[in-house]
Amino acid sequence: MITLLRNSPLLLMFLLLAGGRSFAGMVDEEKALLDEFAFLVEEDIVYTAAKHEQDIGESPSAITVITREQIENTYCTDIVCLLRGVPEMMVMRIRPMFASVGARALTDEAGEKVLLLIDGMEMNNEIFGTILWLALPVHLEDIERIEVIRGPGSALYGANAHSAVVSIFTRRKTENLAEVFTGCGEHGRTSLHGRVGYQAGKWKFQLSGGVDYAYRWRNQEWIEKLGSPATDPLERDTARVMLRAEYESSAGRTSAMAGLVTAEGPIHSIIGAAGMHDAIFTHFAATHSNDWLKGQLSFNGMSLTATNDTRDNRDEYTDIRFADTKMGEAVTDMPLFGATLDADMQLNWSAFEGNMIVIGGGYRWTGVFSDVMNPRNNYQHRVGAYLHYEQRLGKQLILTSGIRFDINTLTPFTVSPRLAGVWRFAEDQHLRLAFGQAFRKPSFFNAQVHLGDIRAEPAFPEVEDFMARAIGNSELENESMTSLEAGYRGRFFDEQLSAEAVAFYNRYRDTITFHADFQERMGVPDLLTSSARFENTGRDVDSVGGAVSATLTLWEQLRVNANYSYRYSFYASDPSGLAAEQQDEKGDRFPHEPAHLANLNLQYVPEKGLRLGVGVHAASSWEVAARTRTLFDVRELIEVPERVFTSAFVAWKLDFGNRWVEIGVRAYNLLHEPFVDYPVVIHANRTFIGGETLARRIFLFARGAI
Numbered sequence: 157m158i159t160l161l162r163n164s165p166l167l168l169m170f171l172l173l174a175g176g177r178s179f180a181g182m183v184d185e186e187k188a189l190l191d192e193f194a195f196l197v198e199e200d201i202v203y204t205a206a207k208h209e210q211d212i213g214e215s216p217s218a219i220t221v222i223t224r225e226q227i228e229n230t231y232c233t234d235i236v237c238l239l240r241g242v243p244e245m246m247v248m249r250i251r252p253m254f255a256s257v258g259a260r261a262l263t264d265e266a267g268e269k270v271l272l273l274i275d276g277m278e279m280n281n282e283i284f285g286t287i288l289w290l291a292l293p294v295h296l297e298d299i300e301r302i303e304v305i306r307g308p309g310s311a312l313y314g315a316n317a318h319s320a321v322v323s324i325f326t327r328r329k330t331e332n333l334a335e336v337f338t339g340c341g342e343h344g345r346t347s348l349h350g351r352v353g354y355q356a357g358k359w360k361f362q363l364s365g366g367v368d369y370a371y372r373w374r375n376q377e378w379i380e381k382l383g384s385p386a387t388d389p390l391e392r393d394t395a396r397v398m399l400r401a402e403y404e405s406s407a408g409r410t411s412a413m414a415g416l417v418t419a420e421g422p423i424h425s426i427i428g429a430a431g432m433h434d435a436i437f438t439h440f441a442a443t444h445s446n447d448w449l450k451g452q453l454s455f456n457g458m459s460l461t462a463t464n465d466t467r468d469n470r471d472e473y474t475d476i477r478f479a480d481t482k483m484g485e486a487v488t489d490m491p492l493f494g495a496t497l498d499a500d501m502q503l504n505w506s507a508f509e510g511n512m513i514v515i516g517g518g519y520r521w522t523g524v525f526s527d528v529m530n531p532r533n534n535y536q537h538r539v540g541a542y543l544h545y546e547q548r549l550g551k552q553l554i555l556t557s558g559i560r561f562d563i564n565t566l567t568p569f570t571v572s573p574r575l576a577g578v579w580r581f582a583e584d585q586h587l588r589l590a591f592g593q594a595f596r597k598p599s600f601f602n603a604q605v606h607l608g609d610i611r612a613e614p615a616f617p618e619v620e621d622f623m624a625r626a627i628g629n630s631e632l633e634n635e636s637m638t639s640l641e642a643g644y645r646g647r648f649f650d651e652q653l654s655a656e657a658v659a660f661y662n663r664y665r666d667t668i669t670f671h672a673d674f675q676e677r678m679g680v681p682d683l684l685t686s687s688a689r690f691e692n693t694g695r696d697v698d699s700v701g702g703a704v705s706a707t708l709t710l711w712e713q714l715r716v717n718a719n720y721s722y723r724y725s726f727y728a729s730d731p732s733g734l735a736a737e738q739q740d741e742k743g744d745r746f747p748h749e750p751a752h753l754a755n756l757n758l759q760y761v762p763e764k765g766l767r768l769g770v771g772v773h774a775a776s777s778w779e780v781a782a783r784t785r786t787l788f789d790v791r792e793l794i795e796v797p798e799r800v801f802t803s804a805f806v807a808w809k810l811d812f813g814n815r816w817v818e819i820g821v822r823a824y825n826l827l828h829e830p831f832v833d834y835p836v837v838i839h840a841n842r843t844f845i846g847g848e849t850l851a852r853r854i855f856l857f858a859r860g861a862i
Contacts, residue, residue, distance in 0.1 A: 200647075200654070204273075204303040204323040206544060206556065207312055207514050208504060213586035213645045216556040216576030217309070218244075218658045222302040224327070229761045229769055231803040231822045233339075233347070233855055235296070236289045239322065240773060241755045243703035243719040244306045244658070248833045251845055252370075252391040253421035253432060255289050259306050259320035261699035261725045261749060262664050265424065265780075265834070269318040269596055269635070271309060275326055275413070276500070277441045277454045280316050282522045282536070283494050284425060285599030291432075293398050293415035293439050295349045297337045297859070298364055300327045306703075307660065308594030308639050311558040311574035314518075314540040315597040318637055328402070329353030329362050333814060337366070339822075339857030343391070344371035347857075358404045365397035392421040398439075408446030415439040423462075425601070429837075429845045433489075435460035450502040458494040473611060476619060478674055478681045484619040485611040487528050496522045510548035517541035524600050530608035530624050534600055538564040554578045562595075566603055567634045570595055584647035596635040602668055602690045604628045615680070622683040629689045638663040652709050659702035663728070667695040671732070694732035697746050699725035713762045721753040747793075752776040767820070768806040775799050782837045799831035817860035824853040 200212040205219050212219060220242045232238050236255040240247040246263040248256040256267030263269070268285040271278065274294060280287055302324050309317030329335075334352040339345075349366030370391035398415035417437040423430050441454040464474055473485035500518035507513065520538040542560035549555065558574040576590035605628045612619040643658040672688040674681050701723030708716045725746035752775065759769035777798045781791040807820025825831065837845050 202303055203325075204321060205305055206512075206546065207502060207516070208512060213580070213584065213647075214554055214578050216574070216578065216588070216590055217592075218306045218588075218641065218643050218656075218660075220304045220306065222304070224300050225761065226759075227296055227299055227302075229759050229767055229805065229807075231769065231771060231805040231824055233296070233822060233824070233853075234290060235292070235299075235302070235324075237824070238296075238302065239304070241719075241757060241771065242304050242306070243656075243705045243755075244701075244721045244723075244753070245304065245320070246749065246753070250834045251422045251424040251429065253288070253290050253419065254286075254424040256424075257287065257289065257320075257322075260660060260701065261662060261723050261746075262319070262667060262695070262697055263749060264669075268316070268599065269637075270320045270322060271313055271317040273313075273321065273323040275324070275441065276443070276450075276452055277439070277456075278316075278498065279456070281458070281494075282496055282600060283458070283492065283524050283605075284601045285316070285596070288419070288423070288437075290392055290421075291394055291417055291419040291435065291437060293396050293417050293437070294324065294326060295337070295364070295366055295368075295396070297335065297349050297351060298326050298398070300325045306658070307590075307641055308572075308574070308592035308637060310562075310572035310594035311560050311592055312542055312544060314542075314560055314562045314572070315538065315564070315570075315595060315634075318594045318596040318635065326400075327351075328360070333861050335859070335861045337857065337859040339855055341822075341855035342853055344369070345391075345853070345855060346370070347855075360402040360404075362400040363398070365395075367395045369393050390421055392419070394419045394421075408444060408449070410442075410444045412442045413440065419460075424845055425462075429464070431463040433461040433463065448504050450504075452498070452500045454498045454500075456494075456496040456498075458492070460492055462490045462492055463488055476610070476623070481680060482613055483616040483681065483683070484613050484623075486607050486623065487609045490528050491526060493525045494523065496520065512544075512546040514544035515542070522600075524604075528607065528609045530606040532608075534604045536565050536600070538562065538597075552580045554580075564597060566630070567597055567632070570634055584651070586645050588641070588643040588645070590639075590641045590643070592639050592641075594637045594639070596668075598629075598632040598634070598668060598690070600628075602628065603630055603632050616683060618683045622686070622688075626688045627690070629691065632668060632690060633666045633692050635667050635692075636665045638665075653706065655704075655706045657702065657704045660700070662699045664695070664697045664699065665728075666692040667697070668692055669694050695746075696727065696729040696731075697725050698728045699723055699746075713760060715757075715759045715761065717755075717757045719755050722751060723749065724751060725749065747779040748781060750775040750778040750796075750798075764809050764811050764816075766806070766808055767818075768804070770802065770804040772800065772802050780835050782835065794835040794837070796832050796835055799829075799833075801825045801829040801831050802827050815861055817858070819858045820856075822855040822857060824855070826852065828852045 201209055202212050202215055202219050202221060203209055205215040205217040222238055236247055239245050239257055244260050246258045250256055250265060256263060256265055257270050258267055259270065266286050272280055272287045305321040309321040313321055329351060334350060337349040339347045347368045351364040353362045394417065396417045400411065400413045402409060402411040419435040420433055423432045436459045438457040441452060443452045463470065470488050472488055474488045475482050476484045476486055498518060498520050502514065502516035505513045518540055522536045524534045526532060540560060540562040542558065544558040546554060546556050556576040560572045562570045572593050572595065574592045576588065579587045581587060606626060607623045610620045610623050639660060639662045641660045645656045647654045668690050671691045673686060675685040676682060703719060703721040705719035727740060727742050727744050727746060730742045731740050754774045757771040761767045775798060778796050779793045780796055782794055803824045804826050805820060805822045807818050809816060809818040
């Protein structure tokens with residue numbers, strides 16, 4: 157049995173992460189190991205929702221699993237594409253190197269309300285609050301599975317686990333083999349990635365790395381039609397390397413991971429188009445875990461130059477304008493350096509049969525440094541502690557309760573409670589009722605970033621003082637979300653068919669939005685009485701909705717998955733900002749999200765030979781509130797039309813013992829159906845965001861083990 161586990165590193169990882177005994181409370185150790193092994197080989201086993209392994213039907217949260225098999229057999233070439241197919245998830249590919257990801261409702265252009273974990277290490281960017289999904293230290297070839305909690309997660313994970321938690325588990329490789337992935341496609345897209353593993357006794361080593369490059373983001377004809385000199389010639393240019401070492405002993409598993417990513421390309425901020433140049437991201441994590449304890453120490457570092465003008469021939473300074481009035485100039489390029497240090501500890505304990513207690517906490521220090529910010533140096537501290545308690549009552553009922561306490565140097569003491577009950581009313585049939593609260597802490601950008609190095613026009617000498625007050629707002633509160641949720645999950649026909657249904661009611665309060673309130677005096681802006689900064693006002697929204705999904709597996713080769721999501725959001729108080737100017741009132745529908753989302757996927761995936769699949773994504777129309785010229789202009793409503801597009805893949809796999817090779821094609825938007833994730837917004841400097849993305853992406857690839 158032990159030999160079997162040693163040859164299955166992913167299973168052993170899950171056993172160590174569990175940190176506690178199974179609910180069955182087995183006395184005999186070998187029987188317990190066998191029970192855990194049988195438990196973990198199933199596809200429907202999750203960890204993220206309760207920080208220990210459990211059957212997906214017993215999860216206290218709505219959760220979706222993307223397995224290794226699904227990752228291998230997909231038309232997607234990045235993580236963002238995979239998340240687009242998850243029920244209730246909203247994805248907007250806004251800029252070549254930037255995507256916004258949210259869940260259920262209130263997903264905005266920044267995508268700030270989702271927490272991303274890679275092997276337990278938080279990957280959210282503390283400066284902007286966003287996630288750089290296209291500059292992560294992992295390739296799809298490095299990922300074993302992805303678990304997506306749809307709904308609040310702050311009771312376990314604290315700040316930023318607001319609307320969803322995406323947890324990525326990387327692959328553990330023990331065979332002394334190398335795997336290679338390479339591909340090329342339309343518009344200069346090239347990709348190369350390799351992985352090699354080596355095992356020597358109790359030591360395991362793994363090295364992976366690669367590059368991704370593409371030189372064009374939009375259709376050239378469409379760019380010429382717009383007549384913009386800012387053509388986004390570079391879609392992305394990234395390189396990554398990651399080294400992992402693990403040591404197993406009777407005391408548990410100790411591992412260390414170090415990674416480096418370089419990236420360049422057009423990105424986005426909530427105040428407009430931006431560019432990322434000479435970016436270097438460093439990652440380090442050291443973890444120790446055994447049957448009752450897990451501790452992790454991690455570090456994230458970032459060095460880059462951000463620019464608000466993506467042209468190669470950009471000027472050193474950019475105009476500060478209100479409408480057609482020039483008030484001054486701000487430096488165009490902003491060098492930034494950030495560092496984050498995390499320390500986390502978790503204890504798992506089972507006091508008696510059917511009982512599980514998880515206690516944990518952590519500390520985070522973050523610093524941001526830039527010579528063009530005012531002040532130049534900013535620091536934040538975060539401390540959190542949580543208690544998670546589960547009790548099984550008989551064989552049918554599991555009750556879950558939890559609470560977390562968080563405090564930081566920016567916002568007040570925050571409490572995140574959680575309650576859930578799961579009733580197993582029949583074999584493989586579960587009903588869930590859950591309540592939870594979550595929050596998002598304001599980012600540095602929201603609260604503390606002010607621009608320095610300002611050149612004022614003679615008619616506006618006060619612009620320097622105005623910019624020292626603009627953008628960041630140190631008086632911001634946490635964004636909050638309260639959720640009530642009911643769910644069903646069942647399996648039928650010897651688990652060939654699985655079905656899920658979820659209904660939710662969410663209350664979003666203190667949502668942070670950017671407000672530009674310019675007062676005029678004698679026809680010109682009065683900067684002494686004007687303001688332009690982030691506020692906790694204008695978007696108190698209630699949302700109701702839900703999702704249904706089903707997966708049918710036939711002959712262990714043919715898999716059909718379909719899901720549909722709906723949400724109806726409305727203002728819970730009289731709105732301010734753009735909504736007020738559009739005469740919206742309390743009770744009116746919140747228009748800035750599609751009400752309907754749907755996905756259909758069909759896969760034929762035998763162990764070898766021909767593999768193929770097709771997927772359809774659809775979304776209803778919605779509206780975006782965008783500034784069409786400068787940061788300080790009033791936002792305008794722009795409609796995003798409904799979209800329906802089809803993607804597909806086909807591949808052929810040959811096995812040669814321990815070696816194998818696969819050659820195939822991944823086609824995104826195969827039928828060349830134009831679709832829009834975000835509307836066209838052209839700024840005063842002729843840079844633009846949104847619009848028709850690359851209408852079709854054909855990507856040829858080869859992968860194999862040698």
